[in-house]
Structure formats: structure tokens, C-alpha cells
Amino acid sequence: MTIKIGVIGTGAIGADHARRITNTLVGAEVIALTDVNLDSAHKVKSDLGLNAEIYPDGHDLIARSGVDAVLVTCWGAAHEEFVVAAIKAGKYVFCEKPLATTAQGCRNIVEAEMASGKRLVQVGFMRPYDSGYKMLKDTIDSGAIGEPLMIHAAHRNASVPEQYISPMAIHDTLIHELDVFRWLLDDDYVSAQVVFPRKTKYAHSKVADPQIVMLETKKGTRIDVEVFVNCQYGYDIQCSVVGEEGIANLPEPQAIVMRKNANLGQQLLTDWKDRFIDAYDVELQDFIDGVTNQNLTGPNSWSGLAAAVSADACVKAQESGQIEAIELPDTPDFYR
Amino acid sequence: MTIKIGVIGTGAIGADHARRITNTLVGAEVIALTDVNLDSAHKVKSDLGLNAEIYPDGHDLIARSGVDAVLVTCWGAAHEEFVVAAIKAGKYVFCEKPLATTAQGCRNIVEAEMASGKRLVQVGFMRPYDSGYKMLKDTIDSGAIGEPLMIHAAHRNASVPEQYISPMAIHDTLIHELDVFRWLLDDDYVSAQVVFPRKTKYAHSKVADPQIVMLETKKGTRIDVEVFVNCQYGYDIQCSVVGEEGIANLPEPQAIVMRKNANLGQQLLTDWKDRFIDAYDVELQDFIDGVTNQNLTGPNSWSGLAAAVSADACVKAQESGQIEAIELPDTPDFYR
Amino acid sequence: MTIKIGVIGTGAIGADHARRITNTLVGAEVIALTDVNLDSAHKVKSDLGLNAEIYPDGHDLIARSGVDAVLVTCWGAAHEEFVVAAIKAGKYVFCEKPLATTAQGCRNIVEAEMASGKRLVQVGFMRPYDSGYKMLKDTIDSGAIGEPLMIHAAHRNASVPEQYISPMAIHDTLIHELDVFRWLLDDDYVSAQVVFPRKTKYAHSKVADPQIVMLETKKGTRIDVEVFVNCQYGYDIQCSVVGEEGIANLPEPQAIVMRKNANLGQQLLTDWKDRFIDAYDVELQDFIDGVTNQNLTGPNSWSGLAAAVSADACVKAQESGQIEAIELPDTPDFYR
Amino acid sequence: MTIKIGVIGTGAIGADHARRITNTLVGAEVIALTDVNLDSAHKVKSDLGLNAEIYPDGHDLIARSGVDAVLVTCWGAAHEEFVVAAIKAGKYVFCEKPLATTAQGCRNIVEAEMASGKRLVQVGFMRPYDSGYKMLKDTIDSGAIGEPLMIHAAHRNASVPEQYISPMAIHDTLIHELDVFRWLLDDDYVSAQVVFPRKTKYAHSKVADPQIVMLETKKGTRIDVEVFVNCQYGYDIQCSVVGEEGIANLPEPQAIVMRKNANLGQQLLTDWKDRFIDAYDVELQDFIDGVTNQNLTGPNSWSGLAAAVSADACVKAQESGQIEAIELPDTPDFYR
Numbered sequence A, B, C, D: 001m002t003i004k005i006g007v008i009g010t011g012a013i014g015a016d017h018a019r020r021i022t023n024t025l026v027g028a029e030v031i032a033l034t035d036v037n038l039d040s041a042h043k044v045k046s047d048l049g050l051n052a053e054i055y056p057d058g059h060d061l062i063a064r065s066g067v068d069a070v071l072v073t074c075w076g077a078a079h080e081e082f083v084v085a086a087i088k089a090g091k092y093v094f095c096e097k098p099l100a101t102t103a104q105g106c107r108n109i110v111e112a113e114m115a116s117g118k119r120l121v122q123v124g125f126m127r128p129y130d131s132g133y134k135m136l137k138d139t140i141d142s143g144a145i146g147e148p149l150m151i152h153a154a155h156r157n158a159s160v161p162e163q164y165i166s167p168m169a170i171h172d173t174l175i176h177e178l179d180v181f182r183w184l185l186d187d188d189y190v191s192a193q194v195v196f197p198r199k200t201k202y203a204h205s206k207v208a209d210p211q212i213v214m215l216e217t218k219k220g221t222r223i224d225v226e227v228f229v230n231c232q233y234g235y236d237i238q239c240s241v242v243g244e245e246g247i248a249n250l251p252e253p254q255a256i257v258m259r260k261n262a263n264l265g266q267q268l269l270t271d272w273k274d275r276f277i278d279a280y281d282v283e284l285q286d287f288i289d290g291v292t293n294q295n296l297t298g299p300n301s302w303s304g305l306a307a308a309v310s311a312d313a314c315v316k317a318q319e320s321g322q323i324e325a326i327e328l329p330d331t332p333d334f335y336r
């Protein structure tokens, strides 16, 4: 059985997912494309040699009977509309992050999905598909380090462009940690605090950099995340989980250890695209497999909502300098 | 285009490759199966839900017009026969190691392939498809460590069964190093010497363990490989390349670094099957892609011959205690 | 020239320092001893074969004309009294931490010392004498990582006895970090906050464990220190300094990397006494050299005061749950 | 009790040891000096402010009644003469390596010492006093890795001057390994073989570089040592002991791990003098303590002889390309 996929939004990420489905993954085929710029859709079709139809807009594409599943990879502001439409059409949908640009938008999706009676949505959080995070999750779940009590983490970029402003440290950068820690810990956040260390001279005027975000979970686990987006030295994701019996660290990306020029070391990545490149393949294959088996198991709409609510509280905490509550209902059974 | 594959030999490795092609890899389909035990072929067919025909023997399977490529995964003694037959039928063939059980058998295959005028054979050496070895090869080729002068390597198994005897340290264990160093260095061996350290108490009576194999290449690079198959502590593959400007090491397999029980450490593998598990996928995908593009680029018949000739010299060196010559003609242009 | 030293307090640490001076260090000799338990002083004298006089109390010892320098190693409550007396007698004094049990006590010592017109006091903070911290300090001072922006640190003990209660996490444990960060950063603290993660099941009822202490400095550097005194796995001191250009980590204690039992790892210390054992020698040798050269350069009274003031604010922050100010005048030129 | 020491040879190493005894070590004093260049002896005396007499030659110095122990730090060709003289005078002697320039010279010293009935000689092999080697020795002796079966080692210098020729790779470089492996393994060598890898372009015309020296011990342990004296990247001493149960590695020198410029690494040493700097202190302190206790426990004359005999065989193996026997009687009880 081959899953027939329609892609809404054929920009960089949409085109990349289409290529992945066509050349690398198994069990699916792109048969429909659309984009606000139809030339872009035509180009993807011809570049990949697809046997696909181009639709004038996402609603037409969703409506097409042969489409089993939809990829929503258009700009964020349109995500909610197409995800809800796909749900209403009873079709599976993989939506790139953010699920919606507001928490309310996410809530609307959750409501539509629960009303449909069936889990149809996977959100494009790829870190749970990274081999290192999977090992870390397995280690925690094995009980090897006992109950997690703290996480010390860091998300560092070598540098960011001038348009990157302080709230983007939450919405574009921390958002991945907000999702992945909930998954690692199987827990929800209750509060957030943000403090601003001395600013690096390498940061532009409109961004506070670095920032330290402190989260507390329902179980009382404390998380500190250093967000440092002009760290100069590389793209570096650190995660250390401190448990009652021991500590487990996210592995460094595989690298050659070299002795050279009076240095014993290994190269660090500098481009974020290289860090989770393999995880994108695994993530989308998992979506395809989930559709095939009629059982999605990846990041769901509730994860998307939780990330949105948490991010809003973090931005509020950036502005207030206070500890801000993160209010999220318990995860409904529907999403467990 | 989907490559139609026939599998000759549906034991453990054949069944595993069939599963791989069916569930994990793209661009190929198993349409024909045979085995000395036909029940085994039927079982693979039904386990994987294949739309495949079962043939009474390999020659019938090779003869079938719909088969584009053949996997030779039967017992070693029959490899030569079926590989030569596939070549004569003008079909691509992936042959598990050994290519043939004798150097002369490998020579026969090389001759048949050269006579056919077309590269048709890939040998199942998977290490060049391991992400770590690829990084190491890239590092050497980049010139980062300068010209390679030495390799220090080790191939260690936790333990081996009683039927494992001294020459198997070459034919079953070192054989992977014999292939991978040629590839890493782009060089050929000229001599081999084997010395026997003090024997571990954990070795059975019919195997000298550990052994140290020393190789010299045409360019003068010196290689020492510790082969230690009852090392107790794990399955461990080490490779350190010493160049004129620096040293590069094969990466350790990815693992969680943990602090626990007064230890700062990471788990080592104990089962060889886990070490190169990903490489098997990449290897066979590369074969499929090579067939699709009519351009095989993986380990070829000449590599198989080189490994066989080198292994014979190493076994002779085990027996003689002397430095034994390894005589191999220059690689023909056909195989470059 | 041999410095003549009197030891006030011959309990464990006093006896150990006397042994050090006698057997390991150069340039000094213990010629006077006292203790509230005179038998203890006699025992140290005879154990070490000292040519020393026993005095009925610290004041008599300080008064003795032949004594060049005094070690105050009696119980903390008596430190202030003897340190001030030594200063008034114009004698050098090495005082084990705490310099005094209250900030006011430390202030009294600072005033007496400044009134004397001469630097006479060294406080027993040994970490600046640890080879790893020295390397870290040198790295920071070299500019290799640029301006320090953050420190992530941890102070972990395998376990603590029942009498260890929450404020001791500051006064007995964090106190070392409070001193060493000021020295590393050449900066002062302005505020402290303490948060309490989920409590480990291994902690006794009267101690919150772990705790995270967050400090801000005058220059804006942010420090987070995990204090975890029942971490089970070992005694572990971590310090990572994040600068504008890179990150430098305190080295792990030297250890054998071993491959054994499917583990690639190194042993961690479990006893705090092993961690800084060498630093105690270097610390006291530096005091002796400072006395010899009439120029003390180690941790001074002002450091003792700063640690006391900071510790008080941290304890207040433990109790209040608020961010508490740390108010300390600028370091007087006298102490620079 | 203060040991009174006379120094024969006040060149670089002699002056350094005199400084060590005077400023850093405890329990000894330099009271006599001599050198072929008497100005040099006078300079050391005045630089260190010694209360010492200058003697016209080593025999006068040895004869002086107040001298308890002699340091022989003159040029190698004169070692034998003065060591034997010291023995005959019943005085302790610390002799820098080589103990003598020929194996026969070492035998003469051994005979003289045995005839004297008392262990009087320590040879200046400092590696057993290195903290890392001590840990490695302790690990082996603890049984943690089981019986040692192999050692893989390397001795690398960044570069050597033009006067460094092939046999110096043995006499000046490998000599330290020849001593330290005997001590680590508590075993003797029975044969040596040397092979010459492809030569680095950085080596001068009169030195084969790198070289690999292979040793076999009485117990059958096999040792391979890469000697690479123009390795460019640093001064690097590697030692990995492979035992029946696991593998233990000599620790890297303590260093700051840094993340900077897309590198996660630590600095390597480039100057050999930095590598064992601490070991020199410990070595000479051990000699002083041994004299004080009338019980020398460091490297002895027999170690010096063993190193000389082994080195001669290695040089012969360099020249012959053959496996050369190393013939050394069993260690006499006198030296156990």
C-alpha cells in the first residue's frame, strides 16, 4: 500500500519533504501539490519528476479524494486553516511547526481533532526522532538514572541575523526544547522565568543574548536552558538530565577525534541543518508508517498546544522579569 | 523504476536482506527466491508478504528474465558458481562475503566480469558504508592529517564459540580490516606478519588469541591489527590513522555518557550485529542505486580478490611465523 | 630562613596542617601548639616528633615572641578572637574557613587588619590552589573564551549525614563556590536566588536536596550552581564558564580510562577529601612563602567577608524564595 | 635529619636538581658542587645562595666526609666512573640516565654495588613517578584488567633537530619506554624487532622516522611502540595495556576542555619538559627519602643495566631488520 500525499506549501521545507518522500522514504508518494506561488509547485513537480497534480489552493487539494494525507508546509499563519480543513475532511495531516501561530489556534485544532474522534495530526517536532535524544529517553525510561530531578540544557547558535529579536529566542529557538523536555520527562510545565546575563558584544541591538530560561514541571523537576544565539563557536545542543541515581547526557554528534596542531579534539557543527538532518527522515517515515497503520504516535496536536502555551508564558516572563505560570489542562486521554 | 531482485540463499543473512529491501530500502522489490531448503524460501516469502516466485535452484532464478539483480547469500562454497552464472547472464549481483572461498575462485569471477565488459558485482563488505569509517576516509582524503604513515587497529569480540579456530581470526574476523584498510588508504598490501602474544585464559584450546597482524603496503604504510576474539569486555573496533600532520581515529559508536556508581562512562557494544547494523542498510541501498544508475561504486570483485589473496598470506604467516609476501597485480583500470 | 609556626586547634585539620608543614612543605616549622584539649596538642607533638611547646591557650601562643605565624584551626566560633589577636600582635595568620561565623565577625577582622596597615591574614579557601581551577583561571584571563557571561556549576556529594540541614548547603558546601567564582571572574555578587527542584528520595527530612542557587554579579554574569548532596554517584565538582568566544570547563580529576564490562569509562571520586588533597599542600606552602616574602597573595580577609555576606544572602534566599540583594562595598585598595 | 648532597655536574639538569633540592624538596641540602667547568659550579652556588663548597673534581667531592649522597649529572661518559667511586665510598648516588654508556659499564656498576652489600644507586628514570603511570601501575596490579597480554604505546615528539639520528630513537627516546614497561609489567624482554614505516617528509635525512619497535617479554606479553619524533602535532606519550579482562590507558595530561572555533578539544603539550615536570620533583624527593630511611626503592642499577642491554638489542634490530634476542639474567634477589 502506498500512501498518497498532498503538499500544501512548496517552499524550502515543503520541497525538501517532497524530495524525502520521493527519493528516500518508503510507502508514500506525492500526488498533489499547491503553493501560493504556483510556479514553485510546478518546479517541485518537475524537479522530482512527480506524477502529481497542481491545485490552485490547499482546500482543493484537501478535497481531492485520492489524497490520503496532507503536508502543511506553507507559512505559519495559514497552518490552522489547512490543518482544521484536513481534519474535517478526515485526512491525516503532518503540520510543520508551529501548529498554529497562537495558543487559541492550537486549541481550535485540538477541538476539531477530538470532535473528529480520531487522531489525525502530527506536528513537525523532529527531536524525538534524533538518535541521541532517543537514547536519552530510553535511558531515562529504563530507570538507570532514577527519577529525573533537573535538566541542564543549552541551545546555541553561532550567530543570528539582524531580524532575530528577543521573543524569537522563545518562538524559534527554545520551542524545540519546550517540546522535547515534555516528551523526555513525560511531564508538563507549571512556570517559567527568564533571566538575562551580561549581553555578548556579538548580539545585535534588538536581541537580549544570552538568555537563561528556567522551567518548573508538575512533578517539580527544574530545568534551566541557556539560549545563546551568537555564541560564535558553533551550533551546539546540550542536554544533561540529573536523576536520583545518576546523570545522563545527550551524546555529541558523531565526529572524528583528531590529534593535530597541539589539539586533541573533534569538530563541532556550525550549521543547525546538519544537526538533525537524519531526524527529518525518521520523523516523516514515522508519519507515513502511522498513516499506513492508522495509528499516529509522533508529536500530536496537544504537543503543539502545550508548546504554544508554554512559549507564550516564556515570552511574558521575558517581558515581566517575573515567574510566570504556565496553565495547561492535563493531557486528555485522547492524546495519551 | 523498481529493480527486481532474486535472492539465492534465504538463511539468516538472505532473509535479512530480503526484509531490508522490502521494508526499509527504496527502489527495489524481491520477486524471486531460492534456497537449498525450499521451505526456508517459502517462509521468507510469506513472512514478508512478497509477491515472489520460488525457484528450485539458483540457476533457474538467474535465468528468469524479470530478475534485474541477484543476491548471493547462500553458503560460501556456492558463491563462485552463482556469481559467475549471474555475470554470464549479464545480471547485477550482490555477493555476501566471501566472494569465493579461494583466491582462484575470486580470480575466476574477476575474469568472467572483465570478459563481460561491464562491472556487475558488488561484494558485501559493509564497513565502507559505516558513518564512522566514511568520516575517517573523508578526513584522510581531505589531507587534514597529511599522508598516512601507520594504522593502529583492533578487532575485538567479547568471546567466540569453540569451533572458532586460529585461521578464522583471518578469514572471518580480520577479513573486514583487510578490505577496509585498502579502501581507506587507496593502497595494496605487500607483506604480512603475525605474532602471538601470551594467550588469554579465556581462549579455547584451538585458537591462538590474541594475535597481532602486521601489514605493509606498497606505499610503505605499516599497519598493526590486534585481533582479540575473547576480550571479554565487548565488541570493539578501533582504527587510528597516523599521518604526517596528525592522527585521526574512528569514532566510538554513539552512546549516552553517564555519571553513575562512581563511574563516568558510556556503554560499549557487546554484539557485533549492533555495530554495523546501519551500514547494512546503506550498503544494500547503494547496490540498488548502482543497479538503477547502471553504475556500481561499492566494493567490487577486485576487492574480493584482494581480500582473499591477503587473507591467504596472513594464514600462511600465522603458520610460518615469517614475513609473507602478498602478491597482487596492480588494480586493473576496469576496477578503478 | 625557617618560618616558626604556632597552631591553635589540633583537631583533624590542625593536625593535618601540622603534619604537612613538618613532612611535606618547605620553609616552616611548628614550634607551638595549643588546643582546648591539651592532650590532643601533646599527641600531635609526639606523633610528629616536634620540637614544640604546648601552650594553655591561643593567646599565650600568639604572645610567644618566637612565633612568626599562627594557624587558626580551632572550631569556627573562636576564629575571630584569635585572628584579631594575631593581627594585633602583628603576626601572620592562616585561618581555616570560615574566617568568622558572622559577617560582622569578618568585618571586625578586616577592620583590625586595615588598622594594622599590613596584610596579615590568609583564609583557608583551597580551590584557587587546585591545578584544574588554576588552568581555568588562566584560560579566562588569557582571553581565550572572551568575556565570561555565564557559569554553570555543580557541587555534588554522594551523601550527607542526618545532621546536615538546608542552610549547610550554603555554609558548608556552596561556600567554596562563593569564593572561587569571585576569584575566577574578578567580580562581586549583587543578588542570589534559590530554587528547590523535586527532592531526591535519598535526602533526609531536614534538607532540601537538590537546590539550585542563582547568582548575579556586578558585571552581569549569571551563575547557576546545582548543590546536590545526596547524588549517590560520587563527589563531583563541575564548573563550565561560558564566554563571548567559547566555553571552558574545569578538568575532571586525572583518571585511568578503562574498557571493561561493556563500559568505556573512568572512575569518579567519592570522597571529597581526595578531590582537593593536593591543593591543601599548595595552599599552605603559598602561605609559608607569603610569610617568608612578607607578601601574602592568597585568599584574604576581604574574601572571607565576601563569602560570609554572600552566604547570608543565599540562606535568606533559601527562606524567602525571593531574589535577595548581596550588598558588599567595592574591594578596598588595601585588598587588591 | 637533613641529607647532605654533593652534585657532580652542574649543567642544565644538575643545576635544576640543585634548585629542586634547595627550594622545593624537603630533607636535603646541597653542600658540595663540582663541574668540568668550575665557573658553572660557582654560578649555581651563587644563584641558589648555597652554603656549599666547590670541589675541583668528582672524586674529591665524593671523598668529602660530610657528603651523604651524590648526584651524578655530568656527561654520560663519566657516569660509570663516579657512580662506582660513590659506591666504593659507601655513599648513595642518584645517577641521571644513562647509568653508563655501555651495557658493560652498567654491569660494572651492578657488580660494584652487589660487592658493597648494599643498595646505593638510583637511576634517573622519572616515569614511574608520574601520577598517570602510577595510576596505570596500580590498575594493573589491582587485577582490574586481568593479566596483561599486550601494550600498544607511542612516543611522539613534534620535531627533532638535525643531529638526531636513527639510533637516538632508541637511546634517547625509547629508553624511557624500555624502563617503564619492565616496571609496569614486572617482566623482562626476550626479543626486539624494528620496522620502518613510510618516512615522514618532515624527517631529516639521517633519521628513519617513524619507527615501530616490537618487544616480547618472558611472560609472552607483546609490546608495540611507535616512535615518531617529527609528528608535528605535539609531544604525546600514549600507553594502552590490554589485559585478559579489559584495557587501561595512560591518562592524558590534565587540560581544559574548550568549545571554541567549531572545535571541542583540549590543548596538547608540545614541549617534553612540561610532560614529566612534576615527576622530577617526586623522583628526587623519593631518592632523598630513600637515603633518609636507608632504603632506596626507585629505579636501580639493574634497571639501568636492563635498559642498556635492551637498547643495544633494539639498535641491532634497527640495523639487521631481524628479530634480535635480548639476553638478560634473571633479576638478582639483591635488586628485588
Ligand SMILES: [Mg+2]
Binding pocket: A096, A097, A124, A125, A126, A280, A283
Ligand atoms: Mg520538522
Ligand SMILES: [Mg+2]
Binding pocket: B096, B097, B124, B125, B126, B280, B283
Ligand atoms: Mg554485507
Ligand SMILES: [Mg+2]
Binding pocket: C096, C097, C124, C125, C126, C280, C283
Ligand atoms: Mg583549607
Ligand SMILES: [Mg+2]
Binding pocket: D096, D097, D124, D125, D126, D280, D283
Ligand atoms: Mg631523571
